[in-house]
Amino acid sequence: MAGSVSKENEYLKKKEIKPSAFLNPVPLVMCSSGDMDNSDIITLAWCGTVNSDPPMLSLSVRKSRFSHHLILEKGKACVNLVSAELVKAADFCGVRSGRDTDKFKAAGLTKVASPLYGLPMIGESPVSIECSVKQVIELGSHDMFLMGIDAVCAAETLFDEKGAVDLRKARLVAYSHGEYYELGKILGFFGFSVAGGKALRRRARK
Amino acid sequence: MAGSVSKENEYLKKKEIKPSAFLNPVPLVMCSSGDMDNSDIITLAWCGTVNSDPPMLSLSVRKSRFSHHLILEKGKACVNLVSAELVKAADFCGVRSGRDTDKFKAAGLTKVASPLYGLPMIGESPVSIECSVKQVIELGSHDMFLMGIDAVCAAETLFDEKGAVDLRKARLVAYSHGEYYELGKILGFFGFSVAGGKALRRRARK
Numbered sequence: 001m002a003g004s005v006s007k008e009n010e011y012l013k014k015k016e017i018k019p020s021a022f023l024n025p026v027p028l029v030m031c032s033s034g035d036m037d038n039s040d041i042i043t044l045a046w047c048g049t050v051n052s053d054p055p056m057l058s059l060s061v062r063k064s065r066f067s068h069h070l071i072l073e074k075g076k077a078c079v080n081l082v083s084a085e086l087v088k089a090a091d092f093c094g095v096r097s098g099r100d101t102d103k104f105k106a107a108g109l110t111k112v113a114s115p116l117y118g119l120p121m122i123g124e125s126p127v128s129i130e131c132s133v134k135q136v137i138e139l140g141s142h143d144m145f146l147m148g149i150d151a152v153c154a155a156e157t158l159f160d161e162k163g164a165v166d167l168r169k170a171r172l173v174a175y176s177h178g179e180y181y182e183l184g185k186i187l188g189f190f191g192f193s194v195a196g197g198k199a200l201r202r203r204a205r206k
Numbered sequence: 207m208a209g210s211v212s213k214e215n216e217y218l219k220k221k222e223i224k225p226s227a228f229l230n231p232v233p234l235v236m237c238s239s240g241d242m243d244n245s246d247i248i249t250l251a252w253c254g255t256v257n258s259d260p261p262m263l264s265l266s267v268r269k270s271r272f273s274h275h276l277i278l279e280k281g282k283a284c285v286n287l288v289s290a291e292l293v294k295a296a297d298f299c300g301v302r303s304g305r306d307t308d309k310f311k312a313a314g315l316t317k318v319a320s321p322l323y324g325l326p327m328i329g330e331s332p333v334s335i336e337c338s339v340k341q342v343i344e345l346g347s348h349d350m351f352l353m354g355i356d357a358v359c360a361a362e363t364l365f366d367e368k369g370a371v372d373l374r375k376a377r378l379v380a381y382s383h384g385e386y387y388e389l390g391k392i393l394g395f396f397g398f399s400v401a402g403g404k405a406l407r408r409r410a411r412k
Contacts, residue, residue, distance in 0.1 A: 009316070009330040011289070011361035016321055017371060021261040022335055022358045024287060024373055025380045025389060026254060027232055048232060048254020050266045051345035055227040058264060058350075060256045081230060083217070084393055091399040110215070115222055124215040129228055135343075139257035139352075144264075146345075152228045155217035165223060167230055167383040174231045174380045176389060177373040183231060183382060184390025187290055193297040 021046070025176035030090050031059060032120045033070040033077040036113055039120035041103040042067035043094030045175040046142060047079070055149035057131065060142035066098035071145060075133045076117050079147075080125035084171040084182045089124075091180070116151040126170035127154045227252070231382035236296050237265060238326045239276040239283040242319055245326035247309040248273035249300030251381040252348060253285070261355035263337065266348035272304035277351060281339045282323050285353075286331035290377040290388045295330075297386070322357040332376035333360045 026045045034040055046060035057079065061068045071077045082090045089107035096103065104111045110123030114130050121128045131147035160166045174181050189195075189203055232251045240246055252266035263285065267274045277283045288296045295313035302309065310317045316329030320336050327334045337353035366372045380387050395401075395409050 010363045011332045012329045013362045014359040015362050016359045019261055019355050019358050021255045021258050023233055023255050023263050025378055027229055046255045049227045049229050049252045050350045051348045052227050053347040055225055056345055057229050087393045088399045091394055095397050095400055123218045126217045139262055141259040142257045144256045149225050152225050153220040153222045156219045156221050157216045172231055178396045180393040181389040182391045182393055183387040185388045187293045187386040187388055190384045191301050193294045194301055
């Protein structure tokens with residue numbers, strides 16, 4: 001297959017830099033917690049999928065953050081995906097503290113009770129994921145919350161005619177090296193490197 | 207600030223779907239392990255930054271995967287970031303097994319010994335991160351490896367005139383809902399929602 005990488009590749013010569021959290025790009029989520037009266041939103045990029053079955057994700061939060069105790073006390077949180085339209089609100093919820101700011105109000109966001117646990121969910125987020133805390137691991141600067149994914153709801157406008165969620169419509173945002181990016185050109189789909197002509201044609205029609 | 211989100215937002219009406227690992231987008235990495243003679247590459251999207259200080263990331267790998275025992279035995283692995291040019295090789299290394307394929311050879315990749323641990327590093331990757339296993343947590347379908355980041359090396363062509371890494375040049379890839387995406391339009395930088403005119407002008411010049 002892919003002898004597609006040139007032997008004169010421009011990346012072959014490397015230079016060491018100071019070790020840091022250099023994985024890029026990473027996800028960007030707005031994590032809402034607490035209850036409908038006393039809530040907070042924290043924007044996180046230190047998060048990821050950690051398990052498929054049961055579905056789980058990780059959220060890493062500094063102990064000093066206002067959301068930390070809300071997530072811990074309630075044992076639950078809502079993970080809201082970030083669309084391009086939400087990126088300014090997401091940035092704001094990442095730099096301001098919930099101690100002195102009602103972030104739903106300050107960022108002009110609609111607080112909606114989530115269907116399963118009644119958590120404060122962000123109405124304007126294209127997809128919201130209700131989670132419960134399974135384990136908290138202290139790693140140093142951050143505590144990692146291992147979260148079970150208990151419910152997922154997606155905006156009605158994202159569904160295609162077959163009833164499946166078309167996430168391309170959500171204009172999701174990734175975070176890379178201090179900057180927010182809209183997703184760009186589609187380079188392929190899982191399995192495309194070994195797919196036959198039939199699968200390639202089917203996908204091309206999408 | 208950002209009363210920028212419309213009250214007639216198209217995402218307000220939501221519908222529940224089956225709970226699954228629905229966090230998107232997520233990173234895409236090629237994890238190389240073993241030694242210079244006996245190596246493997248596994249492509250992973252179930253990974254993320256979990257701590258800043260000390261820097262750590264998580265890698266979730268099914269026990270059945272050939273790379274699983276290599277990472278566990280050696281207690282080390284190299285996390286190689288994926289550029290647009292590498293995406294076909296990355297897909298290939300995600301669908302084929304290292305039991306029957308030498309993936310470096312099959313994907314036309316250059317095996318380079320990493321500077322700190324002498325791990326098999328992917329020469330064509332723009333950034334390679336040497337990691338050591340701190341903890342393994344069994345979560346069900348996947349084992350989550352908590353990895354300390356011990357060394358980072360970046361391609362010389364990525365450095366700007368001030369000696370900093372300009373990751374925009376790396377054309378990094380994100381994974382979202384079964385598809386590989388190049389990063390697209392830059393929507394802002396960390397802190398832009400509250401930045402003064404001076405910071406905004408400085409960033410605009412970049």
